[in-house]
Amino acid sequence: MAMLLLVGSAVTVQAIDPAAAAETTLRAAAAKAGLFFGVAASPGRLSSIVGQEFNQLTPENDMKPATIATSSGGLQNTGSADTLVNYAQTNNMLVRGHTLVWHSQAGALQGASQGTLNTFIGNAINRWGSRIAYWDVVNEALDDNNTGRRRTQWPHSLSRDANGDGDYFDAGDTDVIRDSFIRAKQVVQAGGLSTKLCINDYDVDGLTVSGGTPNRKANALYDIVRTYRQYIDCVGFQAHFNDNPNSIITNDLQANIQRFADLGVEVHLTELDIDDDLSNNDIGAGQAENYRKVVRACLNVARCTGITVWGIADSESWRSSERGLLFTGGGGNYQKKAAYHAVLDELNKGRDVSTDPTSPGTPTATPSVPPTTPPVTPSVPPTTPPNPTTPPATGCSATVSLNSWTGGFVATVRVTAGAAPINGWSVQLTLPSGAAVTNAWNANRSGSSGTVRFSNVSYNGRVNAGQSTEFGFQGTGAATGLTPVCTAS
Ligand code: 9MR
Numbered sequence: 001m002a003m004l005l006l007v008g009s010a011v012t013v014q015a016i017d018p019a020a021a022a023e024t025t026l027r028a029a030a031a032k033a034g035l036f037f038g039v040a041a042s043p044g045r046l047s048s049i050v051g052q053e054f055n056q057l058t059p060e061n062d063m064k065p066a067t068i069a070t071s072s073g074g075l076q077n078t079g080s081a082d083t084l085v086n087y088a089q090t091n092n093m094l095v096r097g098h099t100l101v102w103h104s105q106a107g108a109l110q111g112a113s114q115g116t117l118n119t120f121i122g123n124a125i126n127r128w129g130s131r132i133a134y135w136d137v138v139n140e141a142l143d144d145n146n147t148g149r150r151r152t153q154w155p156h157s158l159s160r161d162a163n164g165d166g167d168y169f170d171a172g173d174t175d176v177i178r179d180s181f182i183r184a185k186q187v188v189q190a191g192g193l194s195t196k197l198c199i200n201d202y203d204v205d206g207l208t209v210s211g212g213t214p215n216r217k218a219n220a221l222y223d224i225v226r227t228y229r230q231y232i233d234c235v236g237f238q239a240h241f242n243d244n245p246n247s248i249i250t251n252d253l254q255a256n257i258q259r260f261a262d263l264g265v266e267v268h269l270t271e272l273d274i275d276d277d278l279s280n281n282d283i284g285a286g287q288a289e290n291y292r293k294v295v296r297a298c299l300n301v302a303r304c305t306g307i308t309v310w311g312i313a314d315s316e317s318w319r320s321s322e323r324g325l326l327f328t329g330g331g332g333n334y335q336k337k338a339a340y341h342a343v344l345d346e347l348n349k350g351r352d353v354s355t356d357p358t359s360p361g362t363p364t365a366t367p368s369v370p371p372t373t374p375p376v377t378p379s380v381p382p383t384t385p386p387n388p389t390t391p392p393a394t395g396c397s398a399t400v401s402l403n404s405w406t407g408g409f410v411a412t413v414r415v416t417a418g419a420a421p422i423n424g425w426s427v428q429l430t431l432p433s434g435a436a437v438t439n440a441w442n443a444n445r446s447g448s449s450g451t452v453r454f455s456n457v458s459y460n461g462r463v464n465a466g467q468s469t470e471f472g473f474q475g476t477g478a479a480t481g482l483t484p485v486c487t488a489s
Contacts, residue, residue: 022348026326026340027055029347030307031407033299034438034474036094037347038308040271043083047332049312051091055405056133058096058270058308059084065100065120066107073112073119075127085131092406096270096308099136099200100124101180103153114158114176118183125187125195133403134234134268136200137184138177141224146209146246148216169227177224181231194401196412199225200236200270206250207259217246218256225263233412235260236270239294240310241278242322249274249281249290254297261303262358264442264470266410269298271310273317273324274339288342291326295346302351302359302439305410305474351439358441394418396463398427398484409435409479412472413443413454415486417463424489425463426455427471435477442471 023029030037038056050057061067062080070076088095100121106112109120125135141156143149150156150168155176162172169175177199184197203209204218225232237257241249257267272294276287298304314323314337315330326343327334353359395418403410415425429452431437436449443454460469 026053026344026347029344031055031405032476033347033350034408034476035298035304036306036405038094038096038306039312040308040310041084043080045312045316046087049334051093054093056094056096056306056308057084057088058098060311063097063099064105065102065109066105068124069107069109069120071108071112073116073123075123078127085128089131094133094403094405095131097124097128097132097135099139100184101137101155101176102139103151103155104140111154114179117155117180121180121183122187125184126191129191130194132195134196134198135184136236137181137197139200140202141177141199142201142217142220146203146213146216148220178228181228185231194403196233196266196403197231198234198236198268199232200238202238202240203246205237205239205253205256207252207256208250210245210248222260225260225265229263229265232265234266234268236268238271239269240271240273241290242275243278249278249294253294254300257297257301257304258356261301266303266305267301268306268308269294270308272307273310273319273322275322275324288338291339292342292346295343299346299351300353300355302353302356302474303441353439359439394420396422396425396486396488398486400482400484402479404478408476410472410474411479411482412470413484414468414470415463416468417465417488419465421462421464422488424456424461426453426487427484428453429482429484431475431479432481435475435479437473437475440471440473445473
C-alpha cells in the first residue's frame with residue numbers, strides 16, 4: 001500500500017497507511033519510510049540475514065587504511081572489501097566506505113603527508129566508484145571529553161592554525177579536513193560519480209550531553225560542516241550510546257539532527273548500538289524503548305536518510321558486554337530481541353516530518369540553532385570548478401545524482417547559473433512510472449509522480465553567474481533516467 005500524504009494548512013505529515021500490512025523486515029520497513037537501514041559486517045559474517053534484513057552495508061574493518069593502504073597511498077589487500085561490495089550489489093544494498101582519513105587503524109599510512117593522503121583518497125574512491133554510495137572521508141577528527149577541539153595527533157598534526165585562534169578556517173591556516181574533502185570532491189566530480197562524501201564522529205548526537213552541558217563536540221562538527229559545506233554531502237553520527245556522560249541519549253537528539261539537516265546535508269546514524277543497561281539517559285529506560293526513540297528522532301527529520309547498526313548480534317559486537325544490538329545468537333544463527341521488534345514497529349509507522357521546517361508544506365526557515373562562529377569561506381578553493389558540466393550562456397542548467405536502494409532513492413539536483421546571475425529558478429523532471437516523491441528540501445515542489453516541478457525557496461533563488469545551488473528529494477520506487485530541465489527567472 002502506498003504512503004498517505006496528509007497536507008494540512010501548515011504542516012505535511014507523511015505516515016504509513018494504517019490499513020497497510022506491516023513490513024516484516026527492517027529493510028522493507030525502512031524503504032517504505034524512505035531511508036536505508038544498514039549493518040556493519042565483515043566477510044565472515046555474511047549470513048543470509050544480512051541481505052534479508054538490511055539494505056545498506058558498512059565494512060566494519062575491511063576498508064580501513066590499515067587493511068588497504070600502502071605507504072605511498074596505493075591500494076593493497078582489497079579482496080575482503082571487494083567481497084563486501086559484491087555482496088551488497090547482489091543483495092541491492094548501498095555501501096558506505098569506511099574510512100579514508102583516520103588517526104586510528106592507519107597502518108602504512110600512519111604519519112603520511114597530505115599529498116600521500118590525497119593519493120590514497122583518489123585511489124580508494126576510484127577503485128569502487130559509484131558502487132560506494134557514501135564514503136566516510138574523515139573519521140573522528142574531534143577530541144574526546146567534550147572539549148570541542150580537534151585532535152592533535154596525526155593526521156590532524158598536518159593542520160596549522162596560523163593565527164592561533166583555535167580554528168583552522170582562516171586565510172593562512174591549513175586543515176587536513178578541508179584538504180581531504182577538497183581532494184575527495186575533485187575525484188568524485190572528475191569521475192562523474194554519485195558517491196556522497198561524509199564526515200563521521202562519535203559523541204556528537206545531542207545538542208547537549210549529560211547534565212544539560214552543551215555538546216561542544218557536536219558544535220565543533222557543526223562549524224566544520226557549515227564552513228566546508230560545498231565539499232561535504234553528509235554527516236554521520238556514530239550513535240554509540242552508553243553510560244559515559246558524553247555518550248548518553250538526550251531528548252535533543254532530534255533537534256541536533258535537524259540543525260545539521262538544515263545545512264542541506266544528509267544525516268545518518270552510522271554505527272548505532274545502545275548499551276542494554278543504559279540507565280543514565282534522558283529519554284527512556286529499557287533498550288527497546290531507547291532504540292524506538294532514536295529511530296523516531298531520525299524518522300522525524302526528512303533529511304535523516306539512513307541508520308546503520310554496528311553489527312548483527314550482541315556476541316559479535318565490538319562491545320559485546322553491553323549487549324547493544326538487535327539480535328542474540330551468533331555464527332549465522334540469530335534470534336530477534338525486543339529491540340529488533342521495537343525498531344521494526346517504529347519504521348513501520350513511517351515518518352512524521354510535521355516539525356521539520358525543510359519538509360514540504362512547512363515554511364522554509366533558516367537554521368533554528370544559530371551557528372557558533374560566523375561562516376567563513378574556505379581559503380583554498382577547489383582546483384576544479386564545482387560543476388563538471390559547462391553552464392549555458394544564460395539561464396540555468398541542472399544535473400541530478402541518485403542514491404538508490406530497492407524501493408527507494410534520494411536525488412540531489414544541482415542548479416547552475418549561466419553567464420549571468422539568476423534571481424529564481426525552477427526545475428522540471430519526469431519520474432518513471434511507479435516512482436513517487438515523498439519529500440523534498442531546499443525547494444518548493446508541485447506534483448509527486450509523473451512530471452514534478454521544483455522551484456527555489458526564499459534563500460536559494462539568487463545564484464551568481466557560473467555558481468551552483470543544490471536541492472534534494474526523496475522518493476519511493478525506482479528513479480532512473482531523470483533529465484532535469486532548468487528555467488531561470
Ligand atoms: O568494530 C570495529 C572493531 O572490530 C575494531 O577492532 C575497531 C578498531 O579500532 O574498530 C571498530 O569500529 C570502530 C569504527 O571503525 C569507528 N568508530 C568506532 C568503532 C568501534 O570502535
